[in-house]
Amino acid sequence: MEKTDMKKWTPVQRLWGFLEKNTPPGSNYKKLFCQLVIILLIAGLFAFLSFLTGYSSAKRVLYTWDHGEQVLREGAQIMDIGWLMRHGFKTAFPAYAAFCIGVGAAQLASFRRESRSIYLMKRLPKDEVLRRSFALPLIALLLGFALAVLLANLCVAIYVHQTPPQALPEQVRLWSYDYLIFVKR
Amino acid sequence: MLEIKDLTKYYGNRAAVYDIFLNMGPGELIGLFGENGAGKTTLMKCILGLTGFKGSVTLDGEPITRRNIARLSFATSEHSFFPGLSAKGHSDFYREHFPRYREKRFKALMDFFELPLSTPLRSFSTGQKNQFEVIMALSQGADYILMDEPFAGNDIFNREDFYKLLLGILEPTETIMLSTHLIEEVSGFIDRAVLIHKGTIIGDKKASELEDEGSDLMEYIKKTYNYRPDRVAKALQELEDGGR
Structure with missing residues (x-):
């Protein structure tokens, strides 16, 4: 891609142009x-579905049946949100992060695979090899972090909105008041 | 001037090269000769800083660092190109990273070897890969071009034509150090022979000196290595006497 055309590039073309210069040639x-x-x-879907599954079970046990009607148990409190998110988030995203690091290591090793292009890279500025090996995994990690934050917010929103207020833990109840005002803004 | 002083490199307890003192001036075509395992490749890798060593290698008085290493290029039979990238992609990459990249030379050599421009290098034959390796080393714009067995696997026609072409395209300031076993082939092409044996330099002679002495490269090498022409006959005789 010619440099002169860069201004006309679409975001996707810009992304490809960036990656072309920041991955092993x-x-x-x-x-x-x-x-x-x-x-x-x-990974995101797994984390989110794990939360939803845990949340629906936790919500189900809040209720009891009275004459065919679902009634909130007295004094019932939903499970802590950290506990509900723990399984999915602590498995999926660290595994994804480990995969990204693995991709970086594989890209670094690629300069010694099939040929010894590392000899050529050693005649270039020092950060060239590291940049070309780890820029893409780093971007992927940042995207992963952004998705994790987004999904965590979504889970919190579901937790706060879908749980009867009296069943929310005390701390969440106090905090969610501010949170809901913030969301509604 | 590329100066090597007291260079020693150990692999474990074994000295791969030791006590190397060597100067390479601008415009020299140096042949580096030695048996397998003599230390030719190790010496080149030390010059390029691809492996650690004791001693010093300087370029016009300065140690070789990332700042001046672009003045050196390297063609190796291990290949140092990117297998998934095309020849054109390599040209673009070199143009971007080496300010003195010689695009005209690249195009001329690509035409000469009739290599495809847009095919990934991994689909080239071994001979084509070697040719491309040499093309990039010559096109980088380096002052000192190190070639380690660059033509292993190439046919003689390509090699001979290439030597002739090389003599025609090199500029007076470009220095070549060529390591090869094809001594007779390069004897008319090099103007200095450096002989390395078991990790140390045992001979260093200019072609003009050999000419003055009425000798030639092959004779010089045989003499320096104590080559015994009768050893084949002796071995055969011994086998004969021993009843095979």
């Missing part, structure tokens, strides 16, 4: 980026 960076995004989405 000749690597299939488009495919790798798409793979990382798909894996991230799977």
